[in-house]
Amino acid sequence: MSETLNRQEVVAARGVRVTFGAVKALDGADLVIHAGECVGLVGHNGAGKSTIVNVINGGLSPHEGSLRYSGNDVRGISAARANGVRCVFQELSLCPNLTVGENARIMHAELKGWNWRGRALALVETQLQDIFPGHAIDCDSTVDDLSIAERQMVEIAISFAGISAPPKLVILDEPTSSLDAGLAAQLMAYIRKFVSAGGSVLLISHILGEILSTSNRIVVMKDGRVVADRAASEFNNRSLVEAMGNVVREQELSRKAVAKSGAPVLSMPARRGHGHGQAKALPFEAYRGEMIGLAGLGGHGQTQALLDLYLARNSNWFPTKKRDIAFVAGDRSLNGTFPLWSILKNLSIASLDQLSSKRMIDGDREDALGEGWKKRIEIRTPDMGNRILSLSGGNQQKVLFARALATTAEIVLMDDPMRGVDIGTKQEVYEILRSEAANGRTFIWYSTEMDEIRLCDRVYVFREGAIVAELVGEEISEKSVLSASFAQGEAA
Amino acid sequence: MKISSGTIRLIIPAASLVLLLAAVFYMQPRAMSYNGLNLLFNLAVPIALATIAQMLIMSVNDLDLSMGTFVSFCACVAATLLQTSPALGILILLGAIATYAVIGVVIHLRELPSIVVTLGMSFVWGGLAVLILPSPGGTAPAFARWIMTAKPPLVPMAIVASILIAAVTHTIVMRSSFGVLMRGVGGNDRSVERAGWSVIGIRAGTYALAGLFAVLAGIALVGLTTSADANIALRYTLLSIAGVILGGGEFVGGKVSPIGAVIGALTLTLAGSFLSFMRISPDWQIGAQGAILIVVLALRLALNRLEKREKSQ
Numbered sequence A: 001m002s003e004t005l006n007r008q009e010v011v012a013a014r015g016v017r018v019t020f021g022a023v024k025a026l027d028g029a030d031l032v033i034h035a036g037e038c039v040g041l042v043g044h045n046g047a048g049k050s051t052i053v054n055v056i057n058g059g060l061s062p063h064e065g066s067l068r069y070s071g072n073d074v075r076g077i078s079a080a081r082a083n084g085v086r087c088v089f090q091e092l093s094l095c096p097n098l099t100v101g102e103n104a105r106i107m108h109a110e111l112k113g114w115n116w117r118g119r120a121l122a123l124v125e126t127q128l129q130d131i132f133p134g135h136a137i138d139c140d141s142t143v144d145d146l147s148i149a150e151r152q153m154v155e156i157a158i159s160f161a162g163i164s165a166p167p168k169l170v171i172l173d174e175p176t177s178s179l180d181a182g183l184a185a186q187l188m189a190y191i192r193k194f195v196s197a198g199g200s201v202l203l204i205s206h207i208l209g210e211i212l213s214t215s216n217r218i219v220v221m222k223d224g225r226v227v228a229d230r231a232a233s234e235f236n237n238r239s240l241v242e243a244m245g246n247v248v249r250e251q252e253l254s255r256k257a258v259a260k261s262g263a264p265v266l267s268m269p270a271r272r273g274h275g276h277g278q279a280k281a282l283p284f285e286a287y288r289g290e291m292i293g294l295a296g297l298g299g300h301g302q303t304q305a306l307l308d309l310y311l312a313r314n315s316n317w318f319p320t321k322k323r324d325i326a327f328v329a330g331d332r333s334l335n336g337t338f339p340l341w342s343i344l345k346n347l348s349i350a351s352l353d354q355l356s357s358k359r360m361i362d363g364d365r366e367d368a369l370g371e372g373w374k375k376r377i378e379i380r381t382p383d384m385g386n387r388i389l390s391l392s393g394g395n396q397q398k399v400l401f402a403r404a405l406a407t408t409a410e411i412v413l414m415d416d417p418m419r420g421v422d423i424g425t426k427q428e429v430y431e432i433l434r435s436e437a438a439n440g441r442t443f444i445w446y447s448t449e450m451d452e453i454r455l456c457d458r459v460y461v462f463r464e465g466a467i468v469a470e471l472v473g474e475e476i477s478e479k480s481v482l483s484a485s486f487a488q489g490e491a492a
Numbered sequence B: 001m002k003i004s005s006g007t008i009r010l011i012i013p014a015a016s017l018v019l020l021l022a023a024v025f026y027m028q029p030r031a032m033s034y035n036g037l038n039l040l041f042n043l044a045v046p047i048a049l050a051t052i053a054q055m056l057i058m059s060v061n062d063l064d065l066s067m068g069t070f071v072s073f074c075a076c077v078a079a080t081l082l083q084t085s086p087a088l089g090i091l092i093l094l095g096a097i098a099t100y101a102v103i104g105v106v107i108h109l110r111e112l113p114s115i116v117v118t119l120g121m122s123f124v125w126g127g128l129a130v131l132i133l134p135s136p137g138g139t140a141p142a143f144a145r146w147i148m149t150a151k152p153p154l155v156p157m158a159i160v161a162s163i164l165i166a167a168v169t170h171t172i173v174m175r176s177s178f179g180v181l182m183r184g185v186g187g188n189d190r191s192v193e194r195a196g197w198s199v200i201g202i203r204a205g206t207y208a209l210a211g212l213f214a215v216l217a218g219i220a221l222v223g224l225t226t227s228a229d230a231n232i233a234l235r236y237t238l239l240s241i242a243g244v245i246l247g248g249g250e251f252v253g254g255k256v257s258p259i260g261a262v263i264g265a266l267t268l269t270l271a272g273s274f275l276s277f278m279r280i281s282p283d284w285q286i287g288a289q290g291a292i293l294i295v296v297l298a299l300r301l302a303l304n305r306l307e308k309r310e311k312s313q
Helices: A048-057 A078-080 A100-107 A116-130 A147-161 A181-196 A207-215 A235-246 A300-314 A342-353 A361-376 A395-404 A424-440 A478-485 B005-027 B034-041 B042-058 B068-078 B086-109 B112-134 B144-150 B157-175 B176-194 B199-225 B236-246 B259-278 B282-312
Strands: A009-020 A023-034 A037-042 A062-067 A085-086 A169-173 A200-205 A217-222 A225-231 A266-268 A285-286 A290-295 A323-328 A411-415 A442-446 A456-462 A464-470
Touching: A009 A048, A023 A037, A023 A048, A023 A116, A023 A169, A023 A200, A037 A207, A048 A169, A048 A200, A048 A478, A085 A147, A100 A147, A100 B176, A116 A147, A116 A181, A116 A207, A116 A285, A147 A169, A147 A181, A181 A200, A181 A207, A181 B112, A200 A207, A207 A235, A217 A235, A217 A464, A266 A300, A266 A424, A266 A478, A285 B034, A290 A300, A290 A424, A290 A478, A300 A323, A300 A411, A300 A442, A323 A395, A342 A361, A361 A395, A361 A424, A395 A411, A395 A424, A395 B068, A442 A456, A456 A478, A464 A478, B005 B259, B005 B282, B034 B157, B034 B259, B042 B068, B042 B157, B042 B176, B042 B199, B042 B236, B042 B259, B068 B086, B068 B112, B068 B199, B086 B112, B144 B199, B157 B176, B157 B199, B157 B259, B236 B259, B236 B282, B259 B282
Parallel strands: A023 A225, A037 A200, A037 A217, A085 A169, A169 A200, A290 A442, A290 A456, A323 A411, A411 A442
Antiparallel strands: A009 A023, A009 A062, A217 A225, A266 A285, A456 A464
C-alpha cells in the first residue's frame, strides 16, 4: 500500500517497542521518513532518540512493532545498509589508526578491486568539496592526525558519498557538535540540497535553530513515544521547547529556601565550553547543606565537572588522610560495585579508616555499620555477607549510596546514580538525601531525570562543556531547564 | 613535505638498527662482509617471521603468549613428519593454522581475554611438541635447508629474506583490503561492524594468517639448526612482542608496522651479537638486552610526547 503513495516511504517504523530490563526505551513509537524530506528529531535525555536511531539503522531489533525499508520487511545492519540507510553517530566512529581513504573502504564495501585506494580518495575528496567547499583536509593522513572537527567532517562526507547509488537516508546524530558556525552552515546548506534532490535526512541536534531552519518536519519524542509530529513551519523555539516538556505533570514540592551562608564549600571557576555560539559561562559554587543539580543534555560536560571537583580535593597519587568528599558512581558495573565482594565489604570500603584500629579492620564495628545502614535504607537481603550481585540493581545502588553516606565526607558527588532504578527505591533514596542535606551535607547531583533535578535547591545547566544557566528555587522547572539546554541561536 | 606519523614511527627503530650495526662494524670490521652479515642476521629470519605473526595478532588488539611453544611445535613437526611423510606433515601444519582461526573465533565470540586463551594453548602446543619429538633430534626437510643456506649473489640470504618478508607483509597488512579491515578492527571494531562487515570472519582470518607465519617461522628455524627440540623457540614469545613494540607497533589501537616489526626483529638479534662483541659475559647479556630495549622504548615515548605537544599547540 505504501507504493501507492506518491511519496515513497524510505523507512517506516511503526509501533516500535524496545525494553532494556525494566526500562521502556521505546514505548510504541512511530517514525516514518519519506523520500525527499529532512526530519528533525528532538527530545530530552532518555526520550528514546538514540534507541529509535539504532532500530532504524539495524543495530537493534525491536521487541514489538514493524520496521520496513522501502516497503520490505528485513532486519539487521546489512539489510539497512543495502536499503541505503547510513548513519553518522554522535561519538566518532572512524578508525583512528587508518587513513581517510581506508576508512572509506571500510564504510563502503563496494570499493573493492584494483586501485580502490585511488577511487576511495577521489570519492572522499569530491564529497568533502561538495559539502564543505574550501576545506583543508589532507585525505592521505591518518584520522589520528586530524582535529576533532575535521574527523566529523570526514565522517559526514563518507556517509553522504555514494558509489553505485547515493544513499537514500542519512541519519545525522548531533553532526555539528564539534563544527564551528561556518562549517555547520555549510552542512545545513548541503542537507537542504541533498533533500531537494530526493534524498532524506534524519537530523538530531540540540541546536534548535538548525532543526527549525533545515527540517521540513519535526518529530518530538518524550518517554519513548512520539508526542508531536508536525511541519517545521508550525513550530518556533518556544513551542518546540514546550512540546518536549511535560506540562501536565507539575509536581508540588516544598522547597526550603536555603540561605547561602558563609564561604562556599566547593567552587570552580567558569570553564570554557567547546561549542560555537557559546553563551557566557558561569562559575560553580556550592554551599553547606545545599542540594545542587547539574542538568542539561547527557554528555555535555557534567561528569567531567564532577571528576574535576573530586580531583581538586583529592590527589591522584596520595590519598588524603581526611576525606571530605565522596563520589557515587553512575555506571554501577563499570566503576561502582566490586562484583566478587559481599554487600558488607562493598559498603564499608570507603570508610575503612574509621573502622580500623592499628591498621586492622575491626570486624564488629564493620558489622555494626552494615546492620545500621541495612535498617536505615532497607537493603533487601537476609544477610549482608551475601554477594553484591545477589541484589537487584536498585538495591545495589542503595549500597553505593550507603557507601558514600557512611563516610564522614561533607560533600557527596553523584554521577547520575539513579539510571535504571525503579521508582520505589528512588523515593526512598530521595528521602535519605533530604534528611542528610538537612544535617548539613552538600550534595552535587548530576541527573538526566527532570524529577530529580526538581528536587534540588539550585540547578546549574550545562551545555557544550560549560555552565550556561543557574536556576534557583522556583525557577527550576522542566521548561527552564530545557530552554537552557538547547541553544536558541539561529545557527545556520 | 609533511611527514606522516607512520614514517615518524619508523625512524626510531631504523635509527637504532643503523646505530647498532655501526657499533658492531666498529668493533669487528670483519663482520662487514658477505659471510659476516649472513652470520649476524641468520637467526633473525625465524624471529622476524614470528614477530610478523605476533604483529598480526596485536593488530586486532590481542596478544599471543603461545607464540614460542607454537613455533617450537611447528619446528618439531617440520623436523620429523614433514621430513618422513610430507603429506601428513603438511596436513598437521594446516590443521594447526585452522586451530589458530578457531582460537580467534572463540576469543571473539566468548569475549575472552586473548592472553588467557593463548597462555592455555601454549601448554597444549608444548605438550604436542614433546609427543612428536620427545628428545632433541630430527632432520630438516631438504627444501628448508636449501632455502636457508642459499647463497644469492651480492647480498646474503638473511638480508634478502628479511626484505622479502617485509615487502610481502607490508603489501598484505598496509595495502590490501583485508589488511585495512584487520587494522580497522583494532582501531574501532564497532564501526567495522556497523559498516556491515563480519568481525568474526576478519578475526578468524587474522589468526589464521598469524598461524601461517608462525608455521613458516618454525620451518625456517629448522632449516637453520638442522634439528629440533620441543623447547627450541620458547624465547620467541617475548622476543616477538618486543620486536613488534620496538618496531613502532602498539599493544592496542591497531597501530602496527610490518616493516618496523622486521627491523625490530633484526635489532633484537643484533643486540645479542653486539653484546658478545663487547665481551659481556652471557650471564649479563639478557639484562643488557633488556636495557637496550628500555632505552629504545623510552626514546619512542619521548618522541610520541613531543608529537602530541606539537599537535595540541
